[in-house]
Amino acid sequence: EVQLLESGGGLVQPGGSLRLSCVVSGFTFSRNAMSWVRQPPGKGLEWVSGIGNSDADTYYRDSVKGRFTISRDSSKNTLYLQMNSLRAEDTAIYYCAKDILWWAFDFWGQGSLVSVSS
Amino acid sequence: EVVLTQSPATLPLSPGERATLSCRASQSVSRHLAWYQQKPGQAPRLLIYDASKRATGIPARFSGSGSGTDFTLTISSLEAEDFAVYYCQQGSSWPLSFGGGTKVEIK
Numbered sequence: 001e002v003q004l005l006e007s008g009g010g011l012v013q014p015g016g017s018l019r020l021s022c023v024v025s026g027f028t029f030s031r032n033a034m035s036w037v038r039q040p041p042g043k044g045l046e047w048v049s050g051i052g053n054s055d056a057d058t059y060y061r062d063s064v065k066g067r068f069t070i071s072r073d074s075s076k077n078t079l080y081l082q083m084n085s086l087r088a089e090d091t092a093i094y095y096c097a098k099d100i101l102w103w104a105f106d107f108w109g110q111g112s113l114v115s116v117s118s
Numbered sequence: 119e120v121v122l123t124q125s126p127a128t129l130p131l132s133p134g135e136r137a138t139l140s141c142r143a144s145q146s147v148s149r150h151l152a153w154y155q156q157k158p159g160q161a162p163r164l165l166i167y168d169a170s171k172r173a174t175g176i177p178a179r180f181s182g183s184g185s186g187t188d189f190t191l192t193i194s195s196l197e198a199e200d201f202a203v204y205y206c207q208q209g210s211s212w213p214l215s216f217g218g219g220t221k222v223e224i225k
Contacts, residue, residue: 035214037162044205044217045162045216046216047213047214047215047216059213059214062213095161101168102150102168102209102210103214104152105154105164105207106164106167106173109161111161
């Protein structure tokens with residue numbers, strides 16, 4: 001059974017940092033592309049960042065480039081999102097998601113809430 | 119960035135009726151288009167990928183069609199559990215993008 005479990009969210013002040021983790025099981029993590037997708041409260045979905053099955057291939061939306069870093073540790077079956085210089089507009093539920101084909105996502109975590117506020 | 123425009127924003131229908139949801143891309147995404155269903159408090163659920171392939175466990179009443187810039191999700195006969203928000207998403211170019219969603223609500 002495929003499972004994804006996020007952790008690391010919380011309340012942080014503007015300019016602060018958080019690191020999200022997503023522990024996965026039930027599939028060969030190192031062979032699958034993965035992404036982070038966020039959803040601000042009451043709003044739609046927004047793709048944030050992705051990592052290919054070659055860890056050298058990483059992708060970001062413009063608004064997080066230079067502030068967020070996606071990475072994975074295949075020995076721990078864990079995907080990470082390091083978030084620095086956080087802004088109020090980064091407030092959202094953050095989901096990790098597994099790629100099935102051409103960056104469509106067949107499995108999602110339950111989400112981790114990040115709140116950026118003073 | 120590829121902008122995905124979904125219509126209508128809200129679709130009031132009754133159980134048993136047919137639902138037709140539209141997703142239009144600002145430039146061609148070939149067939150790299152997926153559809154998701156999301157219910158309140160839940161993560162999105164993949165319904166369709168590669169424009170017309172049903173994901174594992176998705177009922178046959180859900181079907182997808184289209185290529186290039188125009189795509190359609192059809193629910194042939196609405197069940198009670200189908201009332202939710204539906205999003206399209208393109209995987210053709212960076213950054214990946216989602217449409218704004220269509221809420222299928224009970225009429």
